[in-house]
Amino acid sequence: MITNKKPRSSDTDSNYMRDDRTEMSEDDDRSPPSDSIANGSCPTRTCTPGSGSGSGSGSSSIPEYSAPYPDRVLENVLENVLWFLTSRKDRNAASLVCRSWYRVEAMTRSDLFIGNCYAVSPERATSRFTRVRSVTLKGKPRFADFNLMPPNWGAHFAPWVSATAKAYPWLEKIHLKRMSVTDDDLALLAESFSGFKELVLVCCDGFGTSGLAAVASKCRQLKVLDLIESEVSDDEVDWIMCFPDTETCLESLIFDCVECLVDFDALERLVVRSPSLKKLRLNRFVSIGQLYRLMVRAPQLTHLGTGSFSPSEDVAQGELELDYVSAFAACKSLVCLSGFREIVPDCLPAIYPICANLTSLNFSYANISAEQLKPIISNCHKLQTFWVLDSICDEGLQAVATTCKELRELRVFPFDPREDIEGPVSEVGLQAISEGCRKLQSILYFCQRMTNAAVIAMSKNCPDLVVFRLCIMGRQRPDHVTGEPMDEGFGAIVMNCKKLTRLAVSGLLTDTAFAYIGKYGKIVRTLSVAFAGDSDMGLKYVLEGCPRLQKLEIRDSPFGDTALLSGLHHYYNMRFLWMSACRLSHQGCQQIAQALPHLVVEVIKHEDTVHTDDYADTLYMYRSLAGRRHDVPKFVSIL
Amino acid sequence: MGRGAASSSSSSFESSSYPSVSGESSFPQRKRDLSTDLRLGLSISTSQQDNPSTPSEQLMDWPPSKPVPRKALDSEENEYCSSTLFVKVYMEGIQIGRKLNLLAHDGYHDLIQTLDQMFNTNILWPEMDVENSAHCHVLTYEDKEGDWLIVGDVPWEMFLPSVRRLKITRADSL
Numbered sequence: 001m002i003t004n005k006k007p008r009s010s011d012t013d014s015n016y017m018r019d020d021r022t023e024m025s026e027d028d029d030r031s032p033p034s035d036s037i038a039n040g041s042c043p044t045r046t047c048t049p050g051s052g053s054g055s056g057s058g059s060s061s062i063p064e065y066s067a068p069y070p071d072r073v074l075e076n077v078l079e080n081v082l083w084f085l086t087s088r089k090d091r092n093a094a095s096l097v098c099r100s101w102y103r104v105e106a107m108t109r110s111d112l113f114i115g116n117c118y119a120v121s122p123e124r125a126t127s128r129f130t131r132v133r134s135v136t137l138k139g140k141p142r143f144a145d146f147n148l149m150p151p152n153w154g155a156h157f158a159p160w161v162s163a164t165a166k167a168y169p170w171l172e173k174i175h176l177k178r179m180s181v182t183d184d185d186l187a188l189l190a191e192s193f194s195g196f197k198e199l200v201l202v203c204c205d206g207f208g209t210s211g212l213a214a215v216a217s218k219c220r221q222l223k224v225l226d227l228i229e230s231e232v233s234d235d236e237v238d239w240i241m242c243f244p245d246t247e248t249c250l251e252s253l254i255f256d257c258v259e260c261l262v263d264f265d266a267l268e269r270l271v272v273r274s275p276s277l278k279k280l281r282l283n284r285f286v287s288i289g290q291l292y293r294l295m296v297r298a299p300q301l302t303h304l305g306t307g308s309f310s311p312s313e314d315v316a317q318g319e320l321e322l323d324y325v326s327a328f329a330a331c332k333s334l335v336c337l338s339g340f341r342e343i344v345p346d347c348l349p350a351i352y353p354i355c356a357n358l359t360s361l362n363f364s365y366a367n368i369s370a371e372q373l374k375p376i377i378s379n380c381h382k383l384q385t386f387w388v389l390d391s392i393c394d395e396g397l398q399a400v401a402t403t404c405k406e407l408r409e410l411r412v413f414p415f416d417p418r419e420d421i422e423g424p425v426s427e428v429g430l431q432a433i434s435e436g437c438r439k440l441q442s443i444l445y446f447c448q449r450m451t452n453a454a455v456i457a458m459s460k461n462c463p464d465l466v467v468f469r470l471c472i473m474g475r476q477r478p479d480h481v482t483g484e485p486m487d488e489g490f491g492a493i494v495m496n497c498k499k500l501t502r503l504a505v506s507g508l509l510t511d512t513a514f515a516y517i518g519k520y521g522k523i524v525r526t527l528s529v530a531f532a533g534d535s536d537m538g539l540k541y542v543l544e545g546c547p548r549l550q551k552l553e554i555r556d557s558p559f560g561d562t563a564l565l566s567g568l569h570h571y572y573n574m575r576f577l578w579m580s581a582c583r584l585s586h587q588g589c590q591q592i593a594q595a596l597p598h599l600v601v602e603v604i605k606h607e608d609t610v611h612t613d614d615y616a617d618t619l620y621m622y623r624s625l626a627g628r629r630h631d632v633p634k635f636v637s638i639l
Numbered sequence: 640m641g642r643g644a645a646s647s648s649s650s651s652f653e654s655s656s657y658p659s660v661s662g663e664s665s666f667p668q669r670k671r672d673l674s675t676d677l678r679l680g681l682s683i684s685t686s687q688q689d690n691p692s693t694p695s696e697q698l699m700d701w702p703p704s705k706p707v708p709r710k711a712l713d714s715e716e717n718e719y720c721s722s723t724l725f726v727k728v729y730m731e732g733i734q735i736g737r738k739l740n741l742l743a744h745d746g747y748h749d750l751i752q753t754l755d756q757m758f759n760t761n762i763l764w765p766e767m768d769v770e771n772s773a774h775c776h777v778l779t780y781e782d783k784e785g786d787w788l789i790v791g792d793v794p795w796e797m798f799l800p801s802v803r804r805l806k807i808t809r810a811d812s813l
Binding site: 143145146147148229413414417419421422446471473475530 | 699700701702703704705706794795796
């Protein structure tokens with residue numbers, strides 16, 4: 001049994017792709033079981049028959065017989081045991097133990113997660129893992145969502161779908177985030193995987209309703225079709241009509257981001273013949289009257305996303321008189337409500353019957369006031385997740401704080417994301433939330449003004465915070481009461497919130513803020529920085545102080561080559577580093593590329609920037625076993 | 640050296656003098672395209688871009704929030720999408736008017752400066768010192784209800800959704 005485990009020193013989130021495991025397996029190829037016992041090195045959970053007196057249980061009379069190949073037996077056992085190992089981290093660690101464990105782990109991994117589609121080639125991944133049932137791929141970095149990346153940068157699904165089509169014909173689930181997916185890709189997917197069950201596309205683009213039609217018509221076992229924040233072009237194909245006429249296996253159908261009309265009658269019939277449907281999120285082309293009809297057909301729903309929460313333009317006869325309250329009341333299992341696009345607030349009282357059961361409520365498309373919110377939120381005692389627009393103002397947040405004692409996640413989005421306006425939410429709302437919602441774990445808060453005091457209060461009142469993302473929309477705005485930088489507030493967060501792994505900072509920040517992060521943010525994995533810092537020291541503090549840092553995205557901050565070079569020891573442990581509009585020179589980036597051969601260093605040019613040869617517009621770099629990619633667009637140079 | 644070093648920024652939204660981040664020309668910048676104004680030969684936008692102390696205009700990629708899809712407001716004159724709000728501006732006595740993008744301005748001071756330049760005049764408004772009122776003008780606007788009001792009484796953000804058009808009238812004709 002293997003006794004020598006060599007954990008990677010600073011990297012518990014060890015990437016399964018680390019190539020240096022070869023050196024490890026030479027060192028500690030298994031010692032025969034008897035040796036390990038003689039050494040008494042560590043408790044051997046040995047299961048091979050050849051081990052004789054295992055853990056001193058007294059059964060020493062079992063004669064040692066030569067099992068066919070101890071390896072084979074061991075592997076069989078491992079295989080059976082490792083099937084139960086589901087956590088990616090555990091599997092990665094297990095695969096590093098020795099060659100045998102590596103092999104068995106590779107055979108038993110059924111969920112393949114690839115955090116950066118360019119970190120490994122599809123061929124390499126599919127040849128290592130042979131029995132995969134589910135593939136998760138992430139492509140572009142997050143800043144691409146905010147126009148910081150030119151279009152057609154990459155992250156194409158095509159090579160992955162063709163590799164997996166060959167390697168895993170039994171594939172059941174594909175989950176993509178920020179990938180470019182074409183209709184051809186979807187058609188190939190639909191053709192290749194006969195037992196396909198789940199397709200989840202988050203922030204993807206490049207496909208249209210014809211691709212959806214292919215999936216709907218060919219994937220007869222489809223349980224989940226979730227399209228979340230993706231751009232879907234209207235190919236004038238009614239994909240809802242393409243689902244087979246028979247009963248479907250559908251459990252989840254989410255298409256609120258699809259900006260195309262669907263035939264409502266076809267949708268209604270689909271819902272009727274989908275008895276397992278639990279999650280349904282409609283797009284804004286479904287009116288409230290149509291929603292009523294669907295709810296009546298599907299009272300078993302647990303997750304509902306309304307379409308446009310207002311009567312249709314030409315109000316169908318009697319639509320306004322429908323008994324929405326009863327329809328909602330009949331959905332006794334509803335725990336998650338969202339949608340409410342184009343809301344007519346008068347329609348809101350319809351949801352009163354189910355408020356008490358709700359654990360998740362998404363009002364982030366609903367421009368409602370505090371007064372309109374209060375009657376609803378005052379009943380939402382079980383609410384754990386709440387997304388809302390800042391139109392509810394500090395007063396609305398105070399109402400949330402009064403009632404929602406179980407709140408775990410809060411997101412407050414700006415209705416009007418400009419910089420110079422007064423802004424309806426402020427430190428007052430944040431303070432109220434921190435006092436009322438002590439179990440808060442995750443917060444995303446957009447505001448125009450903030451104070452250190454409120455942030456410090458949150459750091460003390462909400463010790464369970466794992467995610468703290470504060471976006472003060474005015475760039476480099478200080479504490480609006482004291483005029484001080486926001487250093488102390490963010491410092492308190494990293495100091496007091498011991499579970500914090502994700503942080504986004506904003507407002508006026510000096511290097512001091514980064515010193516705090518480097519000193520206290522020992523388990524921070526994701527850090528997002530914009531318009532902050534004074535000098536290279538800021539970035540240095542972070543790169544030198546945060547050993548768990550995986551994803552670092554920085555824009556418009558004065559960090560230069562010296563700072564970049566200070567992270568050389570760490571870049572192989574990271575998924576990526578993004579730095580745009582900073583002070584990086586091409587030479588500096590080149591130095592990194594030369595020092596770290598397994599790092600892909602991309603310099604991305606933006607068309608509409610004032611070009612200087614001195615500075616690199618955008619640096620995006622990531623570790624990779626695949627080397628430079630072959631689909632590099634013209635505006636990217638790989639150093 | 641830091642970018643946009645912290646100057647004393649007033650927290651009053653009226654003066655809105657937040658430190659500029661677009662001043663340094665050696666920095667890669669992505670600016671909004673104001674070329675429609677430039678093509679008409681107006682001097683408005685160049686004065687904003689060249690002067691590093693004017694607050695920078697709206698960035699297209701900041702803040703990092705995807706816009707809430709909402710129905711466009713139904714006025715034909717005002718294009719109130721998230722980046723422009725063009726309104727007609729007439730000066731008393733001149734038949735041909737101009738058009739101006741209110742959203743390219745940060746507040747009343749900025750607007751007045753632009754109009755002063757556009758129409759080569761001095762516009763009075765409530766907070767200014769009256770030096771020579773005889774030859775000055777006053778800025779008025781027509782709101783959604785069709786009423787004509789003096790510009791400057793309400794906060795800038797309340798003004799924007801309600802303004803339909805502007806008119807510069809002589810101070811002594813009020």
